[in-house]
Amino acid sequence: MDADQKPEIGFEAAEIKACCATVYQSDVARFLLGTSFHPGGTQLTEYLGSLLHLGAQHQVLDIASGQGQSAITLAQRFGCHVLGIEYSADAVQQATEAARKSGLDHLVTFQEGDAEALPLADNGFDAVICECAFCTFPDKATAAAEFFRVLKPGGQLGLSDLTRVGAIPPELQGLLAWIACIADAQPLDAYTRYLTQAGLTVDLVEAHDEALQAMVQEIRGKLLGAELLVRLNKLTLPPSLDLEQARTLARAASTAIELRQFGYAILLAHKL
Template sequence: MNTEHKAQTELDATEVKACCALAYQSDAARLLLGDSFHPGGIRLTEHLGSLLQLAPGQRVLDVASGQGRSALALAQRFGCHVLGIEYGAEAVRQATEAAIEANITHLVTFQQGDAEQLPVATGSFDAVICECAFCTFPDKATAATEFQRVLKPGGQLGLSDLTRTGEVPADLQGLLAWIACIADAQPVQAYTRYLTDAGLHPTLVEAHDEALQEMVQQIQGKLLGAELLLRLQKIELPASFNLEQAKKLARAARTAIQAQTFGYVVILARQSA
């Protein structure tokens, strides 16, 4: 790869990360996705924690922790110590404020960082979780290697993410890029291959397509609610937000999920003892 092409590739990857971080920090994302920006919400997060058998005293790394809802929920439910790593500085600020408000800073902290260069020591965590974010990472192989690096011997990874079978429908690409930056969702076999190649050993694959279907239904409901409030002049939407286009694309997303083009999966993998 020549220097110019390499520089362009790195720039594109940086732009993708920045785009996703900004999207999740936006008012439009909060309007559509609420406080928990992934299918299944806190319910599925706690299920993931149960599968990982989280317990008091354990150290957990939440990669792409967003505004901190999952990290707070895991600490409160299981009593574990959680460090959230998030690319977006504003999300880190909001997550830290949420931890202070919840009076749980003795268990939860947040730090800005890149999933492909985690700013933590090797072999320092009992568990790593990554929810609905692995598909957004430009270099998934490197991210998987970082997961493996930071886990203690015998530690576990809990991954939940969108899966895709076949090509992304053309009329959905805008929705995916705008709402969740998930245009690079891949088949579940591709995800497990990244983990295996990194030296992790997948132990469980669990389908949760219903969580994705429910999330899209909720988005459709919120779009209809936003339309009503807009007509009543109770809210103002961002100038860049096209409500009619969003409604059309949400319908297309629901159709694609029903056709099993998209799904949602939980994957567990273990570090060698």
């Protein structure tokens, strides 16, 4: 598939976005994923910030910012101003409260918005980051064009996401697989094409497969505990999440990672 083609995803784009937002704000997602909903956690976020050479003078946009952990980490580590854009209004509220509690609300703010139609002016940011979310955007070409649009000339993009080699196995397709960032993971060269066709110049591609393997193993270890807590009414499942399906998906994902069908990578690009 060319990078300018929309995938045949089998679900409405709005359904995917709404389901992802609902699941990621659930108690069970926080139980399984912790505070950073991506492989490598805050350590990989800080590494990405160092690759971008962030500093106190920079205006940074965190796209699909979730509950705000990455934005807060970047502000805390580098002193930069960070705006987080997130599809879920509930997540924006939770992230805003987290920034206030961290004492960094003078540096970090959050706003509701869609990555495919950012509610922001052109040429406004020194850096854009997007961690483990680009693969969930139904219209990736439009999202990449939005990254380009809001960057200042000379600004940089830091993208981290799941990668794949070959076709996605049938057991790793479906709505739950979209929510888990698997169903539309792209080959590395496809990510590069999306960015370059949007006008960006790719400077670095770096594999971090070990971060994905560690995250999947941790989730598999927590799923049994999550099921017990659900039975004790201490965790509430969102309607689109079934723990039996999640266990099956996690097993299949772990096998695919061991077979090197899936990995995780960082890409850096800049706007001329």
